[in-house]
Amino acid sequence: xxxxxxxxxxxxxxxxxxxxxxxxxxxxxxxxxxxxxxxxxxxxxxxxxxxxxxxxxxxxxxxxxxxxxxxxxxxxxxxxxxxxxxxxxxxxxxxxxxxxxxxxxxxxxxxxxxxxxxxxxxxxxxxxxxxxxxxxxxxxxxxxxxxxxxxxxxxxxxxxxxxxxxxxxxxxxxxxxxxxxxxxxxxxxxx
Amino acid sequence: xxxxxxxxxxxxxxxxxxxxxxxxxxxxxxxxxxxxxxxxxxxxxxxxxxxxxxxxxxxxxxxxxxxxxxxxxxxxxxxxxxxxxxxxxxxxxxxxxxxxxxxxxxxxxxxxxxxxxxxxxxxxxxxxxxxxxxxxxxxxxxxxxxxxxxxxxxxxxxxxxxxxxxxxxxxxxxxxxxxxxxxxxxxxxxx
Numbered sequence: 001x002x003x004x005x006x007x008x009x010x011x012x013x014x015x016x017x018x019x020x021x022x023x024x025x026x027x028x029x030x031x032x033x034x035x036x037x038x039x040x041x042x043x044x045x046x047x048x049x050x051x052x053x054x055x056x057x058x059x060x061x062x063x064x065x066x067x068x069x070x071x072x073x074x075x076x077x078x079x080x081x082x083x084x085x086x087x088x089x090x091x092x093x094x095x096x097x098x099x100x101x102x103x104x105x106x107x108x109x110x111x112x113x114x115x116x117x118x119x120x121x122x123x124x125x126x127x128x129x130x131x132x133x134x135x136x137x138x139x140x141x142x143x144x145x146x147x148x149x150x151x152x153x154x155x156x157x158x159x160x161x162x163x164x165x166x167x168x169x170x171x172x173x174x175x176x177x178x179x180x181x182x183x184x185x186x187x188x189x190x191x
Numbered sequence: 192x193x194x195x196x197x198x199x200x201x202x203x204x205x206x207x208x209x210x211x212x213x214x215x216x217x218x219x220x221x222x223x224x225x226x227x228x229x230x231x232x233x234x235x236x237x238x239x240x241x242x243x244x245x246x247x248x249x250x251x252x253x254x255x256x257x258x259x260x261x262x263x264x265x266x267x268x269x270x271x272x273x274x275x276x277x278x279x280x281x282x283x284x285x286x287x288x289x290x291x292x293x294x295x296x297x298x299x300x301x302x303x304x305x306x307x308x309x310x311x312x313x314x315x316x317x318x319x320x321x322x323x324x325x326x327x328x329x330x331x332x333x334x335x336x337x338x339x340x341x342x343x344x345x346x347x348x349x350x351x352x353x354x355x356x357x358x359x360x361x362x363x364x365x366x367x368x369x370x371x372x373x374x375x376x377x378x379x380x381x382x
Contacts, residue, residue, distance in 0.1 A: 029305045030253075030268040032260040059249035059270060062221075063257045069223040077221040079250060114220045 001041050001176040005189050007034065008155065014182050018129075018157075019101065026126055026154065027060045038176065039067030042124065042152045045174050049149040051075055051122045053115065055141065057108055057133055058082055064154060065124040072122070078115065080108040080137060093143040097136040100129065108136045110144070117145035128153040128175060131162020138171065150174065157182075158190050192232050192367040196380050198225065199346065205373050209320075209348075210292065217317055217345065218251045229367065230258030233315065233343045236365050240340040242266055242313045244306065246332065248299055248324055249273055255345060256315040263313070269306065271299040271328060284334040288327040291320065299327045301335070308336035319344040319366060322353020329362065341365065348373075349381050 013021045025031035042064075051072045056065035057080040065077045084106055086094060092109040099106060115121070123137050134151055141148050148171065156163050156175030159182075167173050178190040204212045216222035233255075242263045247256035248271040256268045275297055277285060283300040290297060306312070314328050325342060332339050339362065347354050347366030350373075358364050369381035 023302065024305075028269065028272065028302060030257060030260075030270070032257055032268060033265045035257070059253060059272075062250060062253040063268075066221060066223055066226070066254045066257060069221075074224045077223060077254075078219065079221070081219065081250075111214065111219060114215075 001038075003034075003037060004154070004177045008177055008179075009187055012187065014184050014187065017183065018160075020155070020157070020179070020182060020187075022155070026063070030063050032063075035063050035067050038064055038154060039071055041176055042068045042122075043071035045152065046072075046122055046150050049122065050120050051149060053078060053119045053121050053146075054124055055080065055110070055115070055121050055137055056124045057137060060126040061124055064126065068122070068124055068152070076114070078110060080110050080140060083107045083109060093140045095136050095139040095143070097132050098130075099132065108133075108140065110140050112144070115141065115144035115146055119144070119146040120149045121146050122149055123151040125151070125153050127155050127157070128163050128166075128173070129157040129160040131160075131166050134162065134166060134173070138166070152176075155179065192229075194225075194228060195232075195345070195368045199368055199370075200378055203378065205375050205378065208374065209351075211346070211348070211370070211373060211378075213346070217254070221254050223254075226254050226258050229255055229345060230262055232367055233259045233313075234262035236343065237263075237313055237341050240313065241311050242340060243309070243311045244269060244337075245313050245315055246271065246301070246306070246328055247315045248328060251317040252315055255317065259313070259315055259343070267305070269301060271301050271331060274298045274300060284331045286327050286330040286334070288323050289321075291323065299324075299331065301331050303335070306332065306335035306337055310335070310337040311340045312337050313340055314342040316342070316344050317346065319347040319354050319364070320351040322351075322357050325353065325357060325364070329357070343367075346370065 011024045094109040150172040158178040180188045202215045285300040341363040349369040371379045
């Protein structure tokens with residue numbers, strides 16, 4: 001998505017070889033008009049899928065998932081909750097996620113009543129790097145026994161291995177911008 | 192907002208005298224079509240205000256703030272971040288918030304670059320009870336020196352004191368549904 005690549009180059013800030021901040025339009029301040037473009041792009045990509053639920057994880061995924069829902073007949077959006085500890089609650093699906101950025105473990109949970117085995121789930125997230133959050137959501141869907149029709153992420157750090165590994169497992173992972181290399185001076189995208 | 196009151200009665204779950212769960216359409220699963228109605232209602236209420244930014248707090252406020260922005264010329268939405276500790280970062284406005292539900296203190300932060308003293312801010316949140324989150328956002332706006340044009344909340348537990356106290360300080364706080372009393376059997380709204 002050319003306009004996204006341009007926006008990342010213009011407004012993104014590379015803090016180090018691993019951390020790209022796009023707080024100005026997605027992760028802290030939200031550019032609503034631009035998120036509409038992202039929603040349209042996910043529709044174009046996944047238009048042939050019969051999506052019944054959109055799953056994301058709090059907090060940055062919510063605006064994207066919300067906008068995308070409008071293009072899929074307003075299917076319910078579910079945002080997985082992040083909790084510091086495994087709450088042992090039998091009414092939820094839950095799994096451990098390791099955050100490389102924060103160097104700690106957290107858990108994501110989804111109430112069982114909102115994901116059913118009949119569901120066709122589109123997973124949406126902001127970033128894909130090591131794949132830990134995405135793998136967590138895939139695990140939650142596996143526990144629910146539902147069908148994952150695809151995974152749409154806004155930015156993939158393609159120099160990290162998450163995307164490759166998840167695709168090799170057979171999942172349809174599409175990123176709107178795929179970063180090949182990045183440094184404080186330059187961001188290069190995969191063609 | 193009649194349709195909201197009806198939805199709360201139909202889909203809400205009162206866990207005890209203080210806790211109302213509306214996870215089915217706002218706090219975990221999002222009913223996007225219904226959030227559109229909420230956005231329209233906030234527009235109707237605050238239409239005369241010259242809003243330049245919408246401020247909310249992660250995570251449940253995001254979808255409402257995002258939708259509301261569309262009615263105010265797509266002004267930027269900022270979601271305050273919740274952090275367990277005061278991070279001492281001089282580039283952010285920050286304040287302590289006490290969560291009565293979880294019985295613990297957390298901090299909310301907003302990067303200084305996203306709130307300016309020229310801004311006219313509409314604050315949006317899901318719940319208002321003791322007013323701790325709303326007071327936190329008002330404090331952040333005070334630190335930024337910006338003008339708060341109003342506070343729109345989806346549900347106010349009017350039997351708790353937060354709303355009254357914040358209105359007495361002169362803020363324009365509007366709740367779309369105001370609960371007078373609630374129990375497992377019955378929810379009554381303020382007329």
